[in-house]
Amino acid sequence: MKFLRIFLKVLLGFIVFILLFLAISLAPVDDTPYQQMPYYAHTRQRLAQLTSSPAAKFPIRAGWAKATITPPYSTPTGGYGARRGKHWHIISDSIFARAIVLDNGGTKVAMVGLDVLITPPTVVEALKKRLPEVGLRWENVYMGAIHSHNSVGGWAPGIVGQLIAGGYDEKIITRITDGVLNAIRAAQGNMAPVQVGFGQIDASDLIYNRISSSGPTGPLDGMIRLLKLKKSTGESALLCTFAGHPTLFDDDKWNYLSRDYPGSLVDRLEKKSADFAVFMAGAVGSTGPQARGKTDFQEVRNYAGDLALRIERTVPQIQTKPDSTLSILTLPLDLREPHPRVIGNWRVRPWFFYAVYGDYPSDLKALRVGKTVLLGTPCDFSGELVADFKPLAAQKGVNVIITSFDGGYIGYVTPDKYYNRSTAETRDMNWFGPYNGAYFEEMMMGLLKKI
Template sequence: MANKQRKGIKRVFSIVLKVLLGLVVFILLFLAVSLAPVDDTPYQQMPYYVQTKQRLVQLPASPAAKTGIQAGWAKANITPPYTTPTGGYGVRRGKHWHVVSDSIFARAIVLNNGNEPVAVVGLDLLITPPTVAEALKKRLPEVGLRWENVYIGAIHSHNSVGGWAPGLVGQLIAGGYDEKIVTRITDGVLDAIRKAQANVAPVQIGYGQIDATDHIYNRIGKSGPTRPLDGNVRLLKLQKASGESALLCSFAGHATLFDGGNGDYLSRDYPGSLVDRLEKKSASFAVFLAGAVGSTGPESRGVTDFQEIRNYAGDLAARIERTVPKIQIKSDSTLAMLTLPLGLREPHPRVIGNWRVRPWLFYAIYGDYPSELKALRIGNNVLLGTPCDYSGEFVTDFAPLARQKNVNLFITSFDGGYIGYVTPDAYYDRPTYETRDMNWFGPYNGAYFEEMMMELLKKI
């Protein structure tokens, strides 16, 4: 009897051992096909760089203006009639908002100078969802536009509508996917463009700038020395002969005054409060585009989230209100748009030390979406759009070239794709959220983006 028991134990032990060995072999095989070391080949030696440079050279020149710039503007309410996941803060894990604190909108400014029209679109969302960008590429001909002629951005509120991103990463960022949300946002963009097209008229153009450096701080400063951020509020004013005016406003403060634990409210955070006040006192219409927010946090002042938003937006609005009457406007006919398809290094999200996820796994859990850089010139103002949280530490590098070209430069984030954060290359090995968790496409992206954006600025 004891002998049989020993044999039974040996048999069980043998089975358990085989299972464990099989599990170990499976894990090792999975790691072998799922992980790879970081590729630190300089970007100038990579095929994607050569391809993007070729595309840059091939971008067409803009035709001569036939008229002075004309513009129209409008917005469309895209607030869902039902509750949705909240976009932003992965710790919420798809939690739904329950109270509409602010309605959310798609806003559009349509411009032309007698040639092919262009549109600036601002979304009251966390980012421009790649799914919405793909839908717009198919449907923009309905309003006589092409994707290449649309400059798009978002306010980056972490308390806006989610549900627009499939896949595991999309689930973490924006909650469970709902195709109806994608359709609703896309319909709203097209509706805003149609309404804007209906009130196009000649406009005069002006630029204003306000220092608000005291409203932001560098979130990666705790990891070591950093460079100055971009603390300027930038304003583009368009005014019709009727006196109607539009303000395009851009600033680099992260819209995170609603904290991660307060997901009950649908809100546009401080950009929404700011735009509402500007439309009451400074312009007939206003649109906000998040600037180079990639390493900035807002310096909040207040006891509750609502107080922080009111105080933050109120102080920015007060500074803008003092500046807007001083903006000098004039007629201009210069209008040009460039869209540069952007090649990238293989996906490089790091998981263990200097080991990264292989492309097949990244695309399986996130998706594979094209990315572009955008450049839009309106008179002597140039907007450069990036498909990421672009770091404000880069902005001062562009100042000499902007002065040389005699243009006012806006750099914005979230232009229709999303590739994570782009921060200075010197910080690549720092253990911060921005530089490690959210750097999805490897080393040297900072220098690569700067080079391509400066070339776009020269070309436009």
Template sequence: MKFLRILAKVLLGLILFLVLFVAVSIAPVDDTPYQKMPYYTQTKQRLTQLTLPPPAKTALKAGWGKVNITPAYTTPTGGYGERLGKHWRILSDSIFARAIVLDNGSTKVAVVGLDLVITPPTVTEALKKRLPEVGMTWENVYMGAIHSHNSIGGWAPKLVGQLIAGKYDEKIVTLITDGVLNAIRKAQGNMAPVQIGVGQADASDHIYNRISSSGPTGPLDGQIHLLTLKKNTGESALLCTFAGHPTLFDGNNGDYLSRDYPGSLVDRLEKKSASFALFLAGTVGSTGPQSRGKTDFQEIRNYAGDLALRIERTVPQIKTKPDSTLALLTLPLGLREPHPRVIGNWRVRPWLFYAIYGDYPSDLKALRIGQTVMLGTPCDFSGEFVADFKPLAAKKNINLMITSFDGGYIGYVTPDKYYDRQTYETRDMNWFGPYNGAYFEEMMMGLVEKLTE
């Protein structure tokens, strides 16, 4: 009898603990319109206060460089899903940090691309401290990643980060940070006047909308966006963005360290189309690749090869001209409280989210190079938004390129009308609540307006 009384007390204690834990851990979704939230007012004020750099003092100069950051030892694989941080065993292809540095005498900017699944927030925080080593600050840098799901992991210390990228290893953060700084140094070592050209090639047949499994969806951005920089010597750099999700390696095929199709693509471009190529993942939120091939390696070769053919046909038609316009704006981004949903319309409270993910600042970036405006987002940003930007781009007579993974990471941002759909992109990976689609669009369009005043 005494044993039963003790057992009953223990069970009652457990029940009370669970009830208390649930009470302090979850809360209903806050669906207050974003325009009425303090974070909106604060970000809007920051946007208003941003100032453009002074006019160019010299012709635009550019240099470029890359650094191999492949670890000397096997690491966790950074790429979500079934990989779950398992170590890669086989080096399929090397991992790089790439940089293009631009300077017009009054403004200096580095465009950095990492052969990783995202730009790790831990690397961003390290760069903020160390960029003065190369004469820059975070406000001088536009970041992006190729989004390969079979690249280096080990760069995220919290529980969610370890599910994405495996066990944390501070040496990996240092390796990546050193690679970025050395790529910038290399680029600064070969600066020369350049002319600018832009082009596009349609590859809509190479992507599909993963959200379409849950109902009707809108069109994606199926364009390969190209920006070319050409020196008087004939050397050239090609900046390329595309919205195809680099997931041609199956989720259960985590044995290989690989750049997926973007790596194969830039290798070919550097042989046939440019002296140097840098790929940044575009509006990859909710896009899947339409692949062809019997094996992952065949799919990568075929996918990259077909994209390369379309680029190779486009590049000779690109006309370059001098243009010294250069400006980079960094907008610190306020956000709604974390809203990962767990059951129905109930979400995790902020303290628990930050405990298992971390609390990292996020920015929107806007870079103008000549008549091209690049918008960088801290997320998997949906290609369905691109259609909304086209009227503004036409009005301002600019070439618009939108990229993901600019240094922070807040999950997926997809159209608000899909918020209640039961899909991975709209529920599992929507971490900061409703209305982010409209909020991001308003702030990004505000940055375009600011850059083109």
């Protein structure tokens, strides 16, 4: 009986502990409309206070370069699923930081593409301190990532960082940051006047909507979008964006370091369509690739080949001309309290989320190059939302390119009508609660009007 009494006391104590932990760790979802929240008012005020870029002094000049960020040692694989924490040991293809620097005498901008899963928030914090080494500030940098789930990890501390990118390694942060700065330096060393042009091609048949497993969905953005820069020497650079998720390597291929299909695509573009190419993931939120091939390596080659063929037919038709229009806007975002849901309509409290993930600032970016406006988002941004920007873009007479992973990472932003669906994109990866789709659209359209 004494043993039983001790056991019951221990059990009761354990139950009380669990109940207390849940009480201080969980809270109901706050579904207050975002327009009524302080974070909305703060961000809207910042948007209103943004000022235009200085006037141009000459037509756009540009230079481009890349720098390796391939580590000389094995690292965790940056991705999800079975990759968690496992180290790659085979370099399928090397990874780089790629930069295009543009200058019109009034504004200088660096466009940077990273061959990693996302733009690590830890790298952004390091860049904010070190960008003056190359004469820039964070406000003058537009970043994106290829979103390969088989690139380097180790860049995120905390429990969530461990799950996404494996064990934290400060040396990886330094290596990526050094690569970005080296690419910018080299690009600044070969700048010359350029002509600017835009092109796009439909590739909707190469993607599908992963949310459709939970019910009806709308059409995705399936356009390949291209920004072409051409020097008087004939040398050219090509920025390419597309919304297919680079997940052609299955989870069990964590042993390979690879850029997935964006790497294969860029390599081919640099052989046939441009002297330099950089890929940035477009609106990839919930967008899966339609793959062909018996092995993952075949799928990568075939997918990149399908995209490359369409691009190769389009690039010669892109009309380029001199242009002096160059401006960039950075909008720091306030967000609703963290809202990762764990049980029904209950979510973890902010202190718990920040303890396991970290608290990183995030921005929206707008970059105008000639008649093309790029909008950068700190998330997996949904391809279903892209169509909403077309009327405003047409009204303003500009082309719009939307990219994901511009810096701080806040999870997925999908249409608000899917908030209560039980998919990974709408539940597991929605970290900041309801109405983010409408909130992001409003702020991004505000940037588009401003720029």
